[in-house]
Structure formats: structure tokens, C-alpha cells
Amino acid sequence: xxxxxxxxxxxxxxxxxxxxxxxxxxxxxxxxxxxxxxxxxxxxxxxxxxxxxxxxxxxxxxxxxxxxxxxxxxxxxxxxxxxxxxxxxxxxxxxxxxxxxxxxxxxxxxxxxxxxxxxxxxxxxxxxxxxxxxxxxxxxxxxxxxxxxxxxxxxxxxxxxxxxxxxxxxxxxxxxxxxxxxxxxxxxxxxxxxxxxxxxxxxxxxxxxxxxxxxxxxxxxxxxxxxxxxxxxxxxxxxxxxxxxxxxxxxxxxxxxxxxxxxxxxxxxxxxxxxxxxxxxxxxxxxxxxxxxx
Ligand code: FES
Numbered sequence: 677x678x679x680x681x682x683x684x685x686x687x688x689x690x691x692x693x694x695x696x697x698x699x700x701x702x703x704x705x706x707x708x709x710x711x712x713x714x715x716x717x718x719x720x721x722x723x724x725x726x727x728x729x730x731x732x733x734x735x736x737x738x739x740x741x742x743x744x745x746x747x748x749x750x751x752x753x754x755x756x757x758x759x760x761x762x763x764x765x766x767x768x769x770x771x772x773x774x775x776x777x778x779x780x781x782x783x784x785x786x787x788x789x790x791x792x793x794x795x796x797x798x799x800x801x802x803x804x805x806x807x808x809x810x811x812x813x814x815x816x817x818x819x820x821x822x823x824x825x826x827x828x829x830x831x832x833x834x835x836x837x838x839x840x841x842x843x844x845x846x847x848x849x850x851x852x853x854x855x856x857x858x859x860x861x862x863x864x865x866x867x868x869x870x871x872x873x874x875x876x877x878x879x880x881x882x883x884x885x886x887x888x889x890x891x892x893x894x895x896x897x898x899x900x901x902x903x904x905x906x907x908x909x910x911x912x913x914x915x916x917x918x919x920x921x922x923x924x925x926x927x928x929x930x931x932x933x934x935x936x937x938x939x940x941x942x943x944x945x946x947x948x949x950x951x952x953x954x955x956x957x958x959x960x961x962x963x964x965x966x967x968x969x970x
Contacts, residue, residue: 681779684749691748693738693755697724704729710799712791719743719788721751723795725758727803732763739795746778746785753777754792763800769793770836771848786848790833819861822854827865834869842866876904893961899925901960906932909951920952928963930956933970 680688699707706727713720719742726736737755741748753774758766771789775781781789817827833839833848842862846853852862879900886893893901899922906920913919919935932952953966 678745678782678785680745680749680782683753683777683779684746684781687749687752687778688745691752693736693752693759694740695738696722696740697726697736697738700726705735706803708799708803710795710797710802712794712798713743719747719791721747721791721795723751723754723792723799725799725803727763734758734761734763734766743788743791744785746781746788747791749778750774750781750788750792751795754796758796763803766796767800769796771833772836783844783847786837787850790848819865820851820854820858822858823850825849825851830862830865831869834866835873840866840870876900876907879904895925898960902930902956902964905955905959906952909955913951923969928961928965930964930966931969932966934968 696709697707706729707724708727709722709724711720711722721743722740724738724740725734727733728735737758739751739755741751754769757769757773757777761769771786771793774789774792775786778789819825819827819830829849830845830851833845837844837848839845839848842852842859845851845862845866852859879897883893883897883901886897902925903922906922910919913936921933921935923931923933925931930952932948934948948966948968953964956964956966
């Protein structure tokens with residue numbers, strides 16, 4: 677028997693925003709849905725959004741879910757969280773936000789919160805005309821063939837939820853929960869991510885010390901710091917179907933490659949300036965400028 681919080685039980689017995697959204701045929705308003713899972717596999721969620729086109733804002737959100745107590749509560753929580761948000765703000769909602777709204781979920785049920793986050797992204801990508809296969813998670817190497825889970829999807833839940841074991845990954849995205857032949861690969865991936873995190877923390881500490889002592893950054897420190905800023909920006913770009921990769925650093929010029937939707941996006945210059953250059957200037961050096969290379 678799972679231990680559920682009162683909030684989970686309340687939203688299961690009295691779900692808010694259940695059902696579909698009919699197209700109102702109003703000018704300036706769009707209706708879209710995104711879905712994940714399949715009834716044959718156990719859980720399925722269809723998330724409906726009503727969007728104010730000019731403001732790029734979610735006016736209403738409703739859900740249709742086939743699943744367990746936590747799947748229904750997570751779906752209901754998600755709709756409550758995202759109503760009134762802009763689409764960009766909604767893309768920052770993580771599975772952790774859904775679980776926190778519910779006062780927590782049993783670890784074995786965390787995949788329900790991940791399903792909510794994925795349905796939200798699916799709906800927004802569909803509205804924005806971004807093919808799901810352009811999304812970074814789906815371009816990664818397949819790790820778990822039983823559940824069709826890529827390395828990027830595992831990386832994301834490991835980072836966002838600070839996971840350290842294969843069992844936890846299985847609870848969040850099901851990978852490893854079938855034949856288990858992917859367990860060793862998942863374990864290696866977790867170890868690599870934890871190592872990257874430890875390196876990043878070490879670099880951050882070295883840089884903080886250098887700044888405190890008014891010492892200029894070494895070239896290696898500068899590049900490491902630039903890499904860590906780009907790592908922070910990547911989830912935002914990935915959420916929009918794009919990505920960024922460091923190409924080279926020449927003096928104060930940081931050369932990057934914009935990938936996916938970012939590479940072909942008309943506002944890629946704004947992305948470079950607002951999302952990347954401003955952060956680099958704040959966190960690395962005020963004199964840095966960013967250039968896109970192809
Ligand atoms: S390949 Fe991952 S559980 Fe079978």
C-alpha cells in the first residue's frame with residue numbers, strides 16, 4: 677500500500693480540471709493537446725491547453741488521464757500549476773514542481789510527475805510546430821529498449837532530481853524496469869553524471885577563490901566556467917527544441933554552435949544575446965561577446 681499525502685488523495689477523489697477543452701472558435705485563442713503514455717502500457721495522459729495567442733499565455737488547462745491515484749493527482753496538480761503562466765514559464769515547470777505541489781509522491785510513483793511534465797512539453801511543442809523528434813531527449817542514444825528511454829531523458833531526471841541509483845531511475849522513467857539488460861548502462865550514465873557534477877562543483881569553488889583573491893581566471897578556468905553557464909542555459913533551449921554547444925574561445929569571443937530549432941530560428945540572435953551572452957557577462961567576464969558559427 678502506497679503512502680499518499682492528503683493533497684494527493686484530495687486531488688484523486690476531487691480532481692480539478694478533469695476533461696477536455698472544446699475549441700471555442702474565438703479569435704486570438706488556440707486550443708491544443710499533448711499526450712504521453714499508452715493505455716496498453718498502463719498510464720496515459722492527454723493534457724489540453726487553451727492559449728491566449730498574443731500573450732503566449734495558458735488561459736486554461738484540463739486533463740484526461742488513465743492511470744493510478746498518483747497519475748490523476750499529478751495531472752490535476754499540473755493543470756493548477758500552469759494556469760495563467762506564459763508558455764516559456766510553463767516549460768520551466770519540472771516534475772519536481774509537480775511532486776512538491778502534491779507534498780511529495782512515493783518514489784516508485786515519481787514517473788507520474790515525469791509524465792505530466794512530458795505531456796506539457798508535448799502540448800507546447802505541438803502548438804509551436806516543433807516536431808517532437810527535434811526534442812533533445814528524443815535524439816539521444818537509446819538506453820532502455822523495453823521502455824524506449826534515451827540517455828538524454830535519463831540525464832534530465834538524474835540532474836533535476838539528484839538521482840543516484842538505477843532503482844530511482846526506474847521509478848522516474850521506467851528505464852530498467854523490464855528485462856534489466858540496460859541496468860549496467862544506466863549505472864554508468866549515473867556515475868558519469870555524478871562525476872561531471874563533482875567536477876563542476878570543484879571548478880566553481882576554484883573560480884570563487886580566484887575571484888575572492890582578485891586573481892585573473894586561467895584559460896582553463898574561463899573555458900570551464902563558460903561550459904558551466906552553457907550547461908545552465910541548455911535546458912531552456914532544449915525545452916524550445918534547440919540546443920547550444922561551445923565551439924571555441926578566442927580572447928573575449930565565445931564561439932558557439934546553435935543546434936536544432938535554435939539553428940534555424942529567426943530570433944537566434946536574440947537567443948545569443950539574451951539567453952547566453954548576458955549570462956556569460958554576468959558570471960564569467962563582462963567583456964565577453966558571443967558569436968554563432970555553423
Ligand atoms: S532494456 Fe531496459 S529494462 Fe529491458
